[in-house]
Amino acid sequence: MSPVSLHNYLIVGAILFVLGLIGFLSRRNLILMFLSAEMMLQGVALNLVAFARFRGNLQGQSFVLFIIAVAACEAAIALALVLALYRQRHSLDVSLWQDVREPDLEPVLDEEEPMLPPAEEPMPHLPATGKEPARPKEPTHVR
């Protein structure tokens, strides 16, 4: 039995895939969503490479090469789209594009910022006038 067997790599691949999935579902920055999708692809690529090692052939590695090619295409198109979207709304927030939702769905509104009491401005500290600041006594020498 080899020290690190197949299922270890499958578990790591599954964890990476799931982390990417959570990121894709929950993050609102367009670029982070695409990074999460790329992380899901990494998990899948890890699976394929592990299976190739297990079977002792190169088919899994060939598939990963195609995954890389498709990921490069996806990145190019996605970044172009992100730039185009950014030009229209001047933000990368995906929630600003809620007007493309289904007509009978309610828009998702951000929860209000938590109402914090306004921070008190500290009063400016003015120096007292008409008083001589304490200063070290000059050494005098009178004979």
Next chain:
Amino acid sequence: MLLFLQAEAVPHRDVVGFLQDYWPILIFCAVGLAAVYLLLPRPRRYPLGAGILAGLAAMVLAGAWLLHAEPILAETVLFYGFAGLAVLGGGVMLAQTHPVQAALAFALVVLSTCGLFLLQAAPFLMAGTIIIYAGAIVVTFLFVIMLAQQSGRSSADQRTREPLLASLAGFVLLAVLLCVLFRSYEPSTASDTTKQLDSYLVKFAKAAEVKTNSLKQINEHLRSEDKVGERFVEDVLTLVKTAKSRIKGGGNDAVELEGVLRDMQTTLESLEFTEQDMKTNLAEQAKLKQPKNDGPQRPQDLATLKKDYQDLEKEYRHKFAELRRYLAKVYPLGVRVQNQLFGTLQPKADLPLSPYSGLPPSEAPARDRTGRAHMPAHNVMALGRSLFTDYLVAVELAATLLLVATIGAIAIAGRRTEGLR
């Protein structure tokens, strides 16, 4: 913890049995869910320490319960290091409110995955992934981030959509994946069982192909390597018994295979006895043939001995033909049993693949002492051969896709006419 890994995978139908078997996975997923939920950014964040603590706890639990790598060699250490870095990078990417730092965390994930690629004998993929992902894609992402967001973090990065539902969906998926994985590929015992059954079946097939009439040569094929001189038919019988207990409803093929193996065992034993009898018969004949000075020759004894020998030989041949039939039955039956055990997700044996892509799917790869399959030497050369023989059309399609993507990116991102400046 190892108790769980070595548990027998009998079919469960009740919740209690499921919980008893898969509680480590469920606990790991719950802790991971808590970690991701606590770490996901929101306007009023939970204390960071709690999230980090839960995340580290989840990683330690996964390392102790789920991953199973022994003995501690350099490869094991490297695997744990790279896997931990990859998962850590993924978690940091989820938790970061600053997009640039998130992109750097993604680069960390890519680099650690490349380390794992290298451990899995894929040096070309490692180099390619570093160049394309970490080199090109991450740099382009950083470009876009800096182009689009000069003011640093925005309010969109401080918030997440439905953090609870998203992490719940993710971790339910992870729990399902892990349960299925542990059900079908039990790491410690089952994979050993599979490998042993695999190698034994191959040996049976080879023994069935031998064109000889001597028990010795058949026996040479049916030897186990660790127990010198002993046949492994008994081991295979126990393996098949475990297999039978794991297949839902007993499995007719497993029962039949067990019967065939039992018959083969008795046949082998009786063959040995017959062979022994033949040897003693021959020895006695030789003794009788020797001119002896004390006793008189007894030709009638010699005649009976010769007749006995002929009978024994006939019996031997008969039993040997029987053994042959059993041997020929074992391999196809065993393959069917394995398919029932581990599903029938096998590619067709006659897939049109050239030898450049490795073995055809129907053959078991040659493995070294530690159970690792032999990979083709010269990864780059072998990969290139495979790509340009079996996957040529796919390569052309990928190239076309890249071309289309380039044109599309230029078309989408090209500035609308705003007049000359």
